[in-house]
Amino acid sequence: MSSSPSLAMDAQNRAHDLAASILSAASPPQIAAALSDAAAFLRRHAADQSRPFFSIAFPSLLCRLFGFDSPSSSSSSSSSSSWLDLAAADPELSSRLFALLSPSGILLSSIAAADRHDLVKYVFPSERLPEWMRFALRSPAAPSTLAELSPLFAGRVKEDRIQDSYRLQLSVFEYYIFWFAYYPVCKGDSEGSVSGVIHKKRRFRLENWTSSLPVLSATGRQPGQKLECSLYLRLLYAYLRAFVPKSGVGSYQPYRSSLLHYSPNEEEDTFFQAEFLVHTFVHFWMVDNDFSPLPVHVCRSFNLNFSYRSVLGETPPTPGLGDVLNLFVKYLNCGSSSAAEGNEQMVYAKSPVWRSSVLGDIVRPRPTVECSVGSWNAVIQRPLYRFILRTFLFCPMGASIKNATQVFSLWVTYTEPWKTSEEDLVEYEKPMAVQNQEKGDDGRGARQMESVYTPSRQSYVLSNYLFYSSMVVHFLGFAHKFLHTNVESVIQMVLKVLSVLTSSRELLDLLHRVDAAYHSKPSGPSYAVDDAYKYVPSIHEQLQDWEDGLCESDADGSFLHERCNFDLRLFSDGEDGAHNLLQLFLLRAEHEVKLFSGDVSSNLRALDSVRSQMKILFGAHIQKSHFSSKSLVSSHDQHQSRGEVFTPKHPGTGRRTWADVKYKGDWMKRPISNTEVAWLARLLIRLSDWSNEILGLDRYDERESENTGPTYVEVGQDTVRTVDGPKEALGMVVGLIISWAVLLGHAVLRYMRAHKMKVNLRVLASKKFVMVLVLYVVVSVLKRAAFGAFAISGIM
Template structure:
């Protein structure tokens, strides 16, 4: 363990990884308890946790192909580490406690709150708060070896953000304000850079990387292994993590339990994270959960936090994969929160079983990014989050070829590039009526979130004109990509605002049943969030109770787009003026 913790260079990391792999292969049948107790925590800490002065092994592998190959071989689903982890859990060798300080904010608060409550009253509600709390003992999470590994894996993007923030704070120093002439030249350079990149960036996908990172490749391999296509609750399982029953088909039930735990882990660490309203309001009311106390504690410590570097790319891949498997499932699966009316209708294909679990956490994750992203943040981090939103809005474009770039290379091959004859044909998949239920169940992603994003564009237009312009153009392109899609979005908006539903034949009758759930989602998914709250108190004076995508009022999308265009023209005028001034 000490040698692993001391490895701070790529060479030392490769030596430590090789020694671990060799040891596990030699003792594959011995079930070495000492290794898990002593070496495994140190190994996972160094692989996935970064600090300003000591990069993680994953980070070191970005510049060292040999180390990347060793890590991929060790951590792959078929690799020696997970094989040993599986064997350890089969023999129930030991359980781990994940460090509470590295848990998502609200989950840590839930644990501390549960400690003060009596065990009899909190045992049933813990599983409702989060399936990850099902194994709680007092104020700790007692995890199997496999669950412990997944927690550290999910923590990696959060660790990278923490390390970067710490390093930036240490390096921050007061600067002398530049002169007016220097500011003018700087503005001119920014605008010239924007003008020169418009043509070349028009065809570039925001957040797309030329080569996927090792972490993303591992994520994709785990999703394929642990959440395979068609993974749904077994019919004889009789429940989920929240409603377990003992029945036949233990293998199928255990496989699904593992898949559900993995999905919930990614959701809690990545999407929910520091959200001060992590649970649907109706869920809290139905189970008598103390939402307000959790919220008040969270509000006291919550600050504006930029998106974690790389987290958007991981969420995008997660969404891409879940879109694929959701589209392949055609069942009437039970929902985790069966009593929530807005989710009960959302399980019809092609929404699938998993989509209702993702909707609210993903929406609030995107909304927090757009509303509370502080000035000075790197726009590329926001662009990665934005790309995850766009992918989620267009599940009909999900293609297997889009995921091929995330495949781990075969053993012994450091760089594998697929060579295809001719250029790859771009998918022409567009919205079709088969996806109507998906759009209706996720309507706020196509309406309210668009309006909030336009507010973000106003705020950050001067930070990175090119990136913001691309993002706005992409959103409008998605909405206008199909006349059927745009017509459906407009019909729902018109029906939502119509006071006498039955008097107009132009509205879709089958859309009416979604209006109550959309209204419920609007109030619940945006609970406690307000664009006007600058002091971190998140008061509720300006909570959004209405759809504004087709509104002509001051806060409607039409007015926001009009102001946005004026700002663009103003920037162009400044560019021309400064160019003449410089000449």
């Protein structure tokens, strides 16, 4: 009896020693030794489920894997690089880490055993959660209500009476996956802070992440090394293959048709594990800081009104997630069988996503019909659409276009699932050196011939119609906004979009048919025959839900007006239609290319290809414009109203005009760019708002614009006085000057109100202006100091 406590004490001591060796491992040999010790410890204590390892050593292992400080350290400055970071430059270390962390490794098998016996529970830090989940856990909503909002809340919400909020209690596997999903988010936040993109800072506790992430580390990715084959992406693909079935969520619901036969079993446990993984990646990577994280019908069902918009604002998504999301979407879409997608009519459920079924003492979340129809595509549609759209709309001026390019590639991948095959995912299975040796060209030509749209994919296109329609129009607004920053890349992106839409005659005909059905009234025999009419109500509801809360006054460069998200404008002839936007894009692109010095033949050929694709898409002849000043001036006059939308709205020398002082609200509310002093910009925005409120410029009265004539005041004879003495004469002159100044001020204010002008002091926050001002002050001080020293020397 006395040997059992001694064995437990010995295991705890060994766990403490292992934790210390893990935390002290910095070089690849030390890390390899620590990994060997951890694997040996797990094998030695597999019989007693290795409780000491998961309670003592496992948190330290997570600290070193993902690169945040030790929980025992009270200083936020002492930090070191993550092991995933160091493995990027050491293939042997990468192989060792993959062997330990892979689904078939000793760590994951021990985690499964620990969860099977329910040995350890962890509380995930709320400050690391996606932004909207943090605020939801602080809300007064009941845990049962939170469980209905997201599968991640089901059965995991625990009350925290100390902080008067809720927290998430996770199993070992869930805790590990949460940290695994948070790693690229933290990396993207660090990249954004370095590149000048402003994001909401997450509050850090003792477990502060290091600033020496792969983007900043000297041991990061080498030039020419493909990021797609990094250790993190290889692990992600391994977890998807092991835990997420490609056939969709419906394959693990054998008893979903009857509640009487519903019972927890191994297949359902596998389903819930897969569902947890997918929703974790969706919420950490896609939703995160979205101010409309929940579908509109879910909020209406529970009568919820979370003020996420006032807290989160219109911030762009976390940058640098394009690669992980590209793999994530490729895997899920690659497993979608065309038969399963083509035979099911799209159901846009109005009921909440999750329900609960209670059998005895067992409370388990049960998926509803919405999850059982089709595949994983129904889970990622709305989050992915809003992720891509928010990237295009809220990308601040002055930011690098690299992140937008990655998101654009993600969008194209999602719209062409027929071009994704198992061969595209082979590179994630093995290291790059092995792939280069085994890669061959056999069968590649045949696969390329089959990578086209076929009628069997019709249901996929119809259920994701907004990706092929509204998203194109929003992207054209982004292209106009960033055309001057990288002309060649933007032109190639526009050409790629048009190539996707015109890649197949069947696809183009389908897009036209649905657009015609959307803008026509459902009547006549065509309504009963054509399947496109059946999808119109769902597309209309998706359009309102997926673009919920977005408007032009809050998103600089967008074309969303008050009720614009109730219509499709890809084939519209209006001012905001894709046809007119593309014509204006051609004119502006030609003008930008003309300013280049050197060979511009490739860009001109790309523009010719754009014209050719426009002829196919719209079925109209697009006239080719020429490099003449008259044509450019006439086109500028013709689109003068549209030109204000596409003017780069960031402070800079030579780019500020009097028209910018009109300030309709979008320029003052845009995200702060790296060309501004952040704290000064915020101060000047508040000062401008206060000045506009005091002067009455924030309200407009039409009567003021009508009474523009002079005002005559009739002076009575009893008010006439004589002026005696120079003192009264001087007072009269001063009063006259003051009266003239007041009249002039009233005239200026009346003119500004009539023309809807406002005070805009934000232009003074430009770094160039502040630098010039500081240099002027420094030079003035130096001149005075030099003059004083010269005067003193002259006196001496």
